[in-house]
Amino acid sequence: MTPVTNRQLYLHQRPVGVPTADDIRLRTVDVPSLADGEVLIENHYLSLDPAIRDWMSGNDTYMAPIAIGESIRSTTLGKVLESRHPDFVAGDYVQGLAVNAWEEYTVNSGEVLTKVVNDGKYPPRYYLSIFSGAMGLTPYFGMLELGRPVAGETVLISAAAGAVGSIAGQIAKIKGCRVVGLTGSNDKASWLINELGFDAVINYKDCDNLAEEIASVCPERVNIFFDNVGGEILDAALLNIADHARIVFCGAISSYNASGPVPGPYNYWQILAHSATVKGLLTTNYVDQFDAANAEIRGWLESGKLRFNEDIVDGIENTVDAYARLFSGMNKGKLLVRLAAADQQ
Amino acid sequence: MTPVTNRQLYLHQRPVGVPTADDIRLRTVDVPSLADGEVLIENHYLSLDPAIRDWMSGNDTYMAPIAIGESIRSTTLGKVLESRHPDFVAGDYVQGLAVNAWEEYTVNSGEVLTKVVNDGKYPPRYYLSIFSGAMGLTPYFGMLELGRPVAGETVLISAAAGAVGSIAGQIAKIKGCRVVGLTGSNDKASWLINELGFDAVINYKDCDNLAEEIASVCPERVNIFFDNVGGEILDAALLNIADHARIVFCGAISSYNASGPVPGPYNYWQILAHSATVKGLLTTNYVDQFDAANAEIRGWLESGKLRFNEDIVDGIENTVDAYARLFSGMNKGKLLVRLAAADQQ
Missing domain, CATH: 3.90.180.10 (Medium-chain alcohol dehydrogenases, catalytic domain)
Known part of the structure; x- marks a missing residue:
């Protein structure tokens, strides 16, 4: 009816x-x-x-x-x-x-x-969820097309326990990278490490100086920063990027509720100092690859490489x-x- | 002696x-x-x-x-x-x-x-000067390796009458682009247009709203922004970038004399909104191509395509x-x- x-x-x-x-x-x-x-x-x-x-x-x-x-x-x-x-x-x-x-x-x-x-x-x-643009395809194209991970590189993910971050990190693991997550609770940190296989997680609410904490957890610096958050977290990450780093600009959730203009990263200069690249991610640029991407994501799910x-x-x-x-x-x-x-x- | x-x-x-x-x-x-x-x-x-x-x-x-x-x-x-x-x-x-x-x-x-x-x-x-890293090679690699100009595209240059900007603009002209310069005096604007062949120049000291002025001079938006200045000029340019724009981050002279932390661009979000890329330029990444680059620059000088x-x-x-x-x-x-x-x- x-x-x-x-x-x-x-x-x-x-x-x-x-x-x-x-x-x-x-x-x-x-x-x-x-x-x-x-x-x-x-x-x-x-x-x-x-x-x-x-x-x-x-x-x-x-x-x-x-x-x-x-x-x-x-x-x-x-x-x-x-x-x-x-x-x-x-x-x-x-x-x-x-x-x-x-x-x-x-x-x-x-x-x-x-x-x-x-x-x-x-x-x-x-x-x-996992077969959607927002959860599956965004981290898929963001990590693979913009991040271009190479085995052995260090990948840092902000909002790592979110829909996008949790998948982005696992895709980097599949590609052989060392993956470090930033999240805001110890419960989520345990989930990322014990169930999703992240190598390390920093609870940013639980540390005095995030930039120093990243430096200590990523002694070889950060080759890919997959950023969902922006603001102070982006600034802390920029102080730790490696030469030729890729910053995947997926979102800036820290600023979405701001009522006035929000400044860009204070450490913007690091992009030049490290020959880095900031790449803006819009999943809709890859419409013609959606089917192939979803097929690969299904394969990872079925083989147990990807959890969500x-x-x-x-x-x-x-x-x-x-x-x-x-x-x-x-x-x-x-x-x-x-x-x-x-x-x- | x-x-x-x-x-x-x-x-x-x-x-x-x-x-x-x-x-x-x-x-x-x-x-x-x-x-x-x-x-x-x-x-x-x-x-x-x-x-x-x-x-x-x-x-x-x-x-x-x-x-x-x-x-x-x-x-x-x-x-x-x-x-x-x-x-x-x-x-x-x-x-x-x-x-x-x-x-x-x-x-x-x-x-x-x-x-x-x-x-x-x-x-x-x-x-x-022209055969040096700072004047010749910086704009050469910045424009060609990072900007990757395609004939017909619109290229915007900040500090266009400077050592780097004046060469960067002419290289984009050689590649068939429409080139718009930003500079601070009418004398330099005339030089850029009449002697170096820029298509248009905006005297940023002489306009109320730089973002609107860029919009009016670049109605098809900006495909490459070659940035030597940063700050408000970068912000105005970001409001005018085309989809898939490349921002060549060559310098940020507006901030070099600041005594405190300088915020990044307020319009940083436009990088995501337009699937744009910001690329940090260090000429020393291209040492093995210096000889070939200088040979090409000499060729342009001798054929009168490049002036300085x-x-x-x-x-x-x-x-x-x-x-x-x-x-x-x-x-x-x-x-x-x-x-x-x-x-x-």
Whole structure:
């Protein structure tokens, strides 16, 4: 039966700092009827990604900002309920890349909608975690295309227990590197070392001088810094880069909640002093390699070389609180919200 | 006749801001006698380069700092007076790369001393300007190896009338690019356009909003930004970079005289938003290509494709005042000091 109402999170006002329930509010709207070429999706899982915070800010960077009153744009995983698009039929599981929203039902024009090839081996929600752009492909291309790891090199990862960092580090391990993670709790540090195989982890909340701590853990300096955080952590890393280092600029979560202009790294000069390279990462540059990348990631999963964690929160009404955990460093792995419809299969 | 005294500029105290005659003082010292393997050089020209300011600061970056009391390390061009080194004989013209000093006579161990192959076509001092690392090879490798210009692209150059910028721009023109310079006077702007063939020049001292001015002069955005300046000029350029832009990080003259930490670019995020790359340039990475590069530069000079200017100041006692002109943007082309010995040939 076609649903008639849709609970939806929308941008009520632009957040100052970490978004709250004042900024992002829940409302109930009608489910529109489908036009030709459109697909009605019942969302099962919402993806909670740091980049969405940037779209809330009104800055026009690589994606248009979310307008006031608009639903919160997101990648979601769901099931097709109705289709007037030739490529999709009811019952298909689909992933809508950064064009769906934090809502129960989405009408999608089919343009950036991917059918989930579900061979029964993995739950469809893996297409929102390990097989997604944000968790699997971002570290894959960031590490391999921009980092270009060479066996024996030292690789440093910020936000190492996050969705991207935890995979980036393991890919560097697969390539024979020594991998050091930066994270904010001893629990996550143990997980990275004991379960994911990191060589060392620094709890940055637990040390007086991060640059000195990195120097002591990375005596041969850092060949690749995979940066999700920016700010003081980037500055500490820059003081420890090796000659010809590659800095993979994947994100800058430390600045996403800033209300004024945020300076770049104070140690920017080190880039020149060490003939280093800073490379901005946008996964969408590699669309034509997505299938091959996902095949390789599957292979690593199946051979046990790659592990991951999904940090799942239940209920659309808990989305905003869950989202705040990304910025306090409390999530371990990929943060997802499971909607009620996911349980009814 | 072997000289017995040597007038020498030395670091009396670390400068705060632009170096003055209080920081860098002249003294007369004895000329030491030569040990085996050493060469006594009569300096004819001193090279005045922005990087020397960094060596005065006590920061340990890619070169050791100049110690208090030490002579000011520099590249010089001079004539061998006496040699106990098998590769050099009296009368040779030699260039000592960043190991000689601002002084009349230098004793050099021959390690980074290059004999000037003087076929009579060019004055030996060209080895301190267009055939030097700092003027010729830095923009050559910066533009070709890091910038990688493609015909039709837009190239923006900061400090465009400086030694490096003026050559970098012309190399991009040779490669078929549209070249836009940033400079601080209308006189230099005319020189860049009318004599060096730049397509457009912005006098940054003469515009209210540099980012908007760049946008208006570079409507197709900037594919390569060759940066000698950093700071606000880098920030304005970052707001105008094209997707996949290359930022050649050659220098940051705006910050060399700062006494405290200087923030990196506020628009650092644009590197990610445009999949851009920032590449730190050290010419010494390309030592094995120096001969081939100089041969190509000579070819361009002889065919009239490359022009340059030497901004020559006379007298060792005027060196400190001349050096300050680098930081107020008053020099046009390569800044050199000519010593008395250069006139006596």
